[in-house]
Amino acid sequence: MKCNLFILLFSLCLCFSVFSQEKVVNKIDTFQFTTIKEIPVTSVKNQSSSGTCWSFSGIGLIEAELLRLGKGEYDLSEMFVVRHNYSEKAQKYVRMHGTVNFAGGGSFADVLDCIRDYGIVPDQALPGLNYGDTIHRHGELDQLLRAYVDVIIKNPNRKLSVAWYQGFNGILDAYLGKCPETFTYNGKSYTPKSFAQFLGISVEDYVSITSFAHHPFYTSFAIEIPDNWRWTKSYNVPLDEMMQIIDNAIDNGYTVAWASDVSEKGFNRKGIAVVPDEDAKEGPGSDQAHWLGLTQKERDEYFKNLSAPVPEKEITQEIRQEGFDNYETSDDHGMLIYGKAQDQNDSKYYLVKNSWGTANPYKGTWYASVPFVKYKTISVVVHKDALPQALKKKLNIK
DSSP: HHHHHHHHHHHHHHHHHHHHHHHHHHHSOOOEEEEEEEEOOOOOBOBSSOHHHHHHHHHHHHHHHHTTTOOOOOOOOOOHHHHHHHHHHHHHHHHTTTOOOOOSSOOOOHHHHHHHOOOBGGGGGGGOTTTTTSBOOOOHHHHHHHHHHHHHHOOOOOOTTTHHHHHHHHHHHHHOOOSOOOETTEEEEOOOHHHHHTOOOOOGGGEEEEETSSOOOEEEOOOOOOOOTTTOOOEEEOOHHHHHHHHHHHHTTTOOEEEEOSSTTBTTTTTTOOOTTSSSSSSSEEEEEHHHHOOOHHHHHHHHTTTOOOOOOOOHHHHHHHHHHTTSSOEEEEEEEEEEEEEETOOOEEEOOOBBSSSSTTTEEEEEEHHHHHHHEEEEEEEGGSSSSHHHHHTTOO
């Protein structure tokens, strides 16, 4: 009887020990995020098969700002912005004899300038789906528009036809729809400009910030990326101060439009963005020998399906600059930073609203580590009041 009782107690202790170890292993082998700060944003959208992330994230910033200002929730038309920017881009491309970028990509300035010059409309007034599909699918449109303007710059008539621009806009009208001169919203009639005035967003209140050492700090310059076809200038600050701006914005309830490179192996479809330190003595988990024995292809596959914290590189201004100079950092994607989180190791991450739908494990949110944001940020756009006061003074921003 005493022997049986001992065996029973031993078995219970063993089970408890295994269970406890299992909990620890699970904690190590899977990301466990705790939200530190979360700013209200509108629902995650899906850009689908279109290169219009810049419009979705820029509009996402404006929608979040309307929430912050207590003006309610709005679903604004990304395709209204795309439609106007394609039209302006065609004029510049033709005037520059095809020597500037002409594609579906763009920048946050394209959203702000569109609202300033043309206004804005709710999504219901211009959903941009006139081509017989229920999702945004721009492959045919992008190639057709590019072929059209390439014919124009070849100048087969030896002078530009007065009809070329009307013909170009006709393609946009056919695919995305004509921009409405007036529309009704909640029982009231608006023009795009009067609706923008009703929303009360002042685009002059938003500033673009970057951090690159090939231009002087505390000045502004046009970032040398193809999608910056407007040559819009950004304020240039040291890396630590750019991160300070992002943190100060979030801490004070402002979202941040974030242009970043997402072609890195540490940015995966499962909602994780990190900068793995592949030279670290210990990689994922605790089996150092196994990690060091992996081939590069095996490591790449691991990061593609990353589900647990890994050692990350320490990012400096020099490392960041080298990535940009060597074309390793490119302007791939626009998203919206709307909060902060930490993992079970107390490492810090940013909550990022993406525009790839809600199919990932975090329902459309990505967790971007601080090293990733330091390394791969091209630029951010924030409300000027989100800047620390001392930095506003350095940049001479009123």
